[in-house]
Amino acid sequence: MLLEIIFYIFASILICASLGVILFKNPVYSAVSLILAFITTGMLWLLLEAEFLAIVLVLVYVGAVMVLFLFVIMMLNIHQEEEKSGFTKIAPIAIFLGLVIAAELIALYWIQSDQFSGLESISNSSLSVDNTLLLGTELFTKYILSFEIAGFILLLAIIVSISLTLRTRKNVKKQIASDQIAADPKQRVRMVDIKRGGN
Amino acid sequence: MLSLQSYLTLSAIIFSIGITGIVINRKNIIIVMMCTELLLISVNFNFIAFSHFMQDLAGQIFVFFILTVAAAEAAIGLAILVALYRNKKSISVGDLNKLRN
Structure with missing residues (x-):
């Protein structure tokens, strides 16, 4: 019972966070919302006893990939004004497409539910591995x-x-290693005969 | 008791949200890449759920490789995006018709 409560809480957070990814106007908010979605997914993977992958998901995605996303968003300096346009015309088609895909998948899972009847959740925690x-x-x-x-x-x-x-950039005085390696010492030193002066 | 279908249903909902986000978005390629990450995460969810319910570790191995490839894909995609922004000063999906002619 406790497991189900945890599952439904995290599932609703995950759905809200992933809706936030596509609905926020500001890309920074979308990225933060995606971070929340990843952390929640990690929690749900802990419920499925995939502990290593849950930690890897949080470390790699939240720690590396999403930081990269945030860096790129802040580096590109997108103007807020031009983001408003082009959101409305195609939106009904997109929402219809999403609803159709979701309905098909969910109907497939629940109509064919006798296919899943033999599969039960067996906890590995008693196995001490x-x-x-x-x-x-x-x-x-x-x-x-x-x-x-x-x-x-x-x-x-x-x-x-x-x-x-x-x-x-041009006009930067930096070393070019290949030129240095390819340099021939015979061309660098030139022997010049100097006529000896004096007596 | 939580059945396999509840996990699969959650994964299907996340997948359809990701598809909707890709189609609905005409302004910003970064959001499209984030929606790709959502799709990948829902597929990984399916793998892990089946791996747990069938007591087979191969699903988790596959998730490991998918995570690796997805991290590489995100890095290369963002690098392409930075190079693109340098040339065109825009990352809108509608402006990317340079290859057409």
Whole structure:
């Protein structure tokens, strides 16, 4: 009973927060609302006993991705006036589309409910194994290739995002390493015969 | 007792809110990217719910990889957005018809 109360409280917070993401005019409010949605999702994942992923969600998304979003929003300096336009014309179609998708999915789940009848919530807490250990064991044995590919994708993301946003100004006196390495010492020192003066 | 359907229903509601946000939004690409994050989170919700109710850890592994790829996608998307804003001084969806001609 307590579990259901917690679930419904967090579910309503999650729905309100995700509605706030699409309804706020100011993108900063949308980003903060999305942060609330992520934290609430983490709480709901704790109910489903996915403790490691819940913590990872809060750390990675709230700590890194949403901070990046907020930085970009504040860096771009969007004017408030031009945001008002273009919200009304397509809104009925969009709301209709969303309602149709939600109705289809929910009807599918509840009409076919006998498909789910065998699945029950079994708590792992009596088994005295922790979620992180199980997840790590699977990840480092069975899915090791995918894990390394994921690391490579992250490296790729670093390189791509730096190279996209890197901007080099002109007339900056900085070192160019390739020119320095390619320099030939024979061209740098020139021996000049100086006629000896004096007697 | 909480059934699997209640989790799936919540995930479906979040998914449809994300779809609505993508379609309704014609002014700001950042909001569209946030709605993409909402879609990803609802799909991850489905994975975790099935993983819990079927006692199978593969769902959580998949969520781990989806989180990785989503973080990379957000970083690259925001980098593209910054480069775009530098060139066009606008991030409106309606202004992005440069590729048309």
